[in-house]
Amino acid sequence: MKISEITDGVCAPKGFRTAAVSCGIKKKGADRLDLALIYSDHPTVGAAVFTKNEVKAAPVRLSAANIKAREPRAIIANSGNANACTGETGRQNAEAMVAATAQALGLDPEEVQVCSTGIIGLNMPIERIVPRIPELADGLGSNNDDVARAIMTSDTKPKTYAVEYEESDGTKVRIGAIAKGAGMINPNMATMFCFVTTDAAISREKLESATKTAVDQSFNCISVDGDMSTNDTVIVIANGQAGNSDVSDTFQDALNEVMLNLAKKMVSDGERVTKLVTVRVKGAKSRDDAEKAARAVSNSKLVKCSWNGNDPNWGRIIHAVGYSGAQIEESKISISFNDLPACENGLTSPTPLDDLASAVENNQFTVGIDLNLGDGEFTMYTADLSPEYVVFNREEYALTRNRIEG
């Protein structure tokens, strides 16, 4: 079934409205949008995936409890402060945001999801947030780009994507999304969010399993620096306004496409990233082994440095595979750059170094790793490591202090 890209992100599906304001949570750039609302005019079903980090921000704990209790009708999200490591005060502030949103929209608090991203360990400037929420509710309309901008932290551009497909009964179904956060690249300032709306008519059970599947093959397959934020959140809300009678497998394909599109945008937009690299492992004894190898290669600082230098360095890649924990036989490993063999059966291939180098010079290329032991496959999307990345993350201290001290 054909899936086509459409415009307007979370506003593309029928019956969803959004609004965004700037309430100066980020003291620097108080003009920047930093509070966003996404609302469904109709009853919904919802599914969510939250960070596996044992350190969880207050809004993550509250949203997880709320979506367990009720279907979500609204998402209130802010950037500039993550409300993480803020203890009891943090819990109260998250509840205050939920209460104000529920009141403004005439919902029960449990129907509201709350998400925060930004600096951690500092209390929310809640007095600047709550009073602006009625204004958000009154301003609900179709302005996807504003809400996409309002959740940005270290992102350099808003991230949004939407698709449409025709269900088996001929009805058109739309899935739209916005996302932020450069792949856990900077937990102190940024977090991964993805908010998805769809007008598909679907059961909660089907939506939950489709969401888990889509997250596993997108956001769980990207790595920028291997760190994991305390606030990572994916929320999918479906309101049934497409009127489809049933949900075909194409819904899963469409949801996969939306999340993978945004996951890749996150990697490419990682701070100071110059290359989007696809690490494709095959021939592993198991999918688990393939994943171990792909993650070890994707997270190796030395491998990432070599990519930044346009270096087709298969030696560092085979090293990482060697310590990944995956079962291997050195003499069976082959490694390629854009299908040009660099290493065959564990030995240097005759491919001219210049040809390999020009493959790695691209701002997008694929590293192929064949363990030649079985059918296990796994693909990761990752990036290079640049000196500018270190400088950025080194100097964030100064930025943070400015924020703390106004």
Next chain:
Amino acid sequence: MKISEITDGVCAPKGFRTAAVSCGIKKKGADRLDLALIYSDHPTVGAAVFTKNEVKAAPVRLSAANIKAREPRAIIANSGNANACTGETGRQNAEAMVAATAQALGLDPEEVQVCSTGIIGLNMPIERIVPRIPELADGLGSNNDDVARAIMTSDTKPKTYAVEYEESDGTKVRIGAIAKGAGMINPNMATMFCFVTTDAAISREKLESATKTAVDQSFNCISVDGDMSTNDTVIVIANGQAGNSDVSDTFQDALNEVMLNLAKKMVSDGERVTKLVTVRVKGAKSRDDAEKAARAVSNSKLVKCSWNGNDPNWGRIIHAVGYSGAQIEESKISISFNDLPACENGLTSPTPLDDLASAVENNQFTVGIDLNLGDGEFTMYTADLSPEYVVFNREEYALTRNRIEG
């Protein structure tokens, strides 16, 4: 029992002699020493620990087989070429180095340990190495600094340490060592080696267990970039010339001190490293949990970047602890820099930011992490991550090509 530092490294213990030559394995800087020999005039017992990387260099495989079969009388080691990922030719070249060394010294091949470090995936210039080995054997003497230099690759200084202590029976026992390799910081060029000599009279069994214990609390507790080389090797040779009747626990203490001293030198000498950071985790449910937390913090790119920027960023540290896999309770975690509290019970401590920053500004400081859940403890020695590190490892490609192409 008192353990005192002495000079002369591997030549300090009785009955060991060394030699080093330059045979131009590194085409660049053909004047640099790159082939070393360590020899015991007397029968020995030996113990060795080799890399756990599934990709193992030819000399690692051969040395492991030899030390299993016979006690080691000699170590032949080169820098400039790791003889890794070189297949059958690599195996033959490692055997050729062993055969030539055995012949020159009148030993059986199995009494020889062979170690190589340097570029991988290229065949050894064996024709430049083997002819020089008789010269090495003839030149055996006391020149610890030369052999320490001959095994250097990206190291900026030779690493050597030796101690002496008095056994329960009053005899003096000496332990000496040389080491190289900036903590797996650059697998393509550098490897961790530590060669230890001692004149202690000790059984093979005791030496093996003492070696394992010493490695576990030294080289297995350092992390510069989290990568692991294919050639990492620790060899300990004891020749009994001290004439001690028995071995007390002080031998273990002394061996621990020697290896920990060299492990710390490796971290401080990591390419473009500006800080030696001790990460001390306590209060974990188990030693395993403490190790998970310590490794996650020590390997986090974001944490390492913050240290490079003198940023007392406990937020990134608690994040890493959160995803480490260790059991935690956020509200019980405390984090300190040189004993100054930065985070108490999961919340920001009132310690002035400037005080915390000046602790992190030191080129050596300690991060204390108390999970307040149990008695599990683990300490790692690690370093910051600098932009220069990325530049160095990015540009090694050019160096490598020069080597390949002459």
